[in-house]
Amino acid sequence: MRTFLRDNALSLVFLGIFLATLVAQAFVGHADNNEELRRHDQAVISLGEFVTSSAFVVDVAENWQSEFLQFFVFILATVWLVQRGSPESKQPGDEGRGDDEDQLVGAYARPDSPRWARASGWRRSLYGNSLLIWMGAIFVLSWFAQSLAGLVVANDEAAQHGEAAETWLGYVASPEFWNRTLQNWQSEFLAVGCMVAFSIYLRQRGSAESKPVGLPHAETAVESD
Structure with a gap:
């Protein structure tokens, strides 16, 4: 396992950064989207609804x-x-x-x-x-x-x-x-x-x-x- 991690560290690190930022984008985007909906007196949506929108x-x-x-x-x-x-x-x-x-x-x-x-x-x-x-x-x-x-x-x-x-x-x-x-x-x-x-x-x-x-x-x- 240690050899695998060493030999593939560059790919694994960037995969991890990608997934972390994608998840962060989902949470932040969801919050921003719901703020926009509130400003227009519309019902907010769930995180699941947002990431499939x-x-x-x-x-x-x-x-x-x-x-x-x-x-x-x-x-x-x-x-x-x-x-x-x-x-x-x-x-x-x-x-x-x-x-x-x-x-x-x-x-x-x-x-x-x-x-x-x-x-x-x-x-x-x-x-x-x-x-x-x-x-x-x-x-x-x-x-x-x-x-x-x-x-x-x-x-x-x-x-x-x-x-x-x-x-x-x-x-x-x-x-x-x-x-x-x-x-x-x-x-x-x-x-x-x-x-x-x-x-x-x-x-x-x-x-x-x-x-x-x-x-x-x-x-x-x-x-x-």
């Missing part, structure tokens, strides 16, 4: 879709683009998908390589792009969930003001939807861009996201291997 789902999905879009774009960009000096980048000159020998696939696979890395045809192609596919799928599903939950919330508010309900297409084309969406997107891409650029000149000793402290600014970390 569109109001909670839209806030959660809105953040998830922007995070997974960030990773999707970053993974795809780092296949073809480089940034000299950044540990987030491959070495200049290594742009592209790499050959079979570099990727340890097919005839170059090791005995302990994943089974589908040793396979041929569609299985190797699917596995060779599985990270990008999975991130993209979660983004699309989260974006769709955000749009559906957001539509319910928007139509509830419209009903309270005696206005007509919107269709799904009308909502996803509305300024309100894209204002919420783009607020998240711009912050995610700013964070990624800053990480790529700052890591050229700044260091964090012991972090896998940083170059060695004494490595020159212009040298990409993999160049020192």
Whole structure:
């Protein structure tokens, strides 16, 4: 058990932080939502009703879709683009998908390589792009969930003001939807861009996201291997 915890500490810690913050968001959001209901002389709802409501789902999905879009774009960009000096980048000159020998696939696979890395045809192609596919799928599903939950919330508010309900297409084309969406997107891409650029000149000793402290600014970390 101790070995398991040590070998998986990074994943487990972030899973724990995620669950703790999600639970905290549920409690705080529930309290805020009930305050809003009281201000409008409406009956408050239980925590269970809140976490299954569109109001909670839209806030959660809105953040998830922007995070997974960030990773999707970053993974795809780092296949073809480089940034000299950044540990987030491959070495200049290594742009592209790499050959079979570099990727340890097919005839170059090791005995302990994943089974589908040793396979041929569609299985190797699917596995060779599985990270990008999975991130993209979660983004699309989260974006769709955000749009559906957001539509319910928007139509509830419209009903309270005696206005007509919107269709799904009308909502996803509305300024309100894209204002919420783009607020998240711009912050995610700013964070990624800053990480790529700052890591050229700044260091964090012991972090896998940083170059060695004494490595020159212009040298990409993999160049020192």
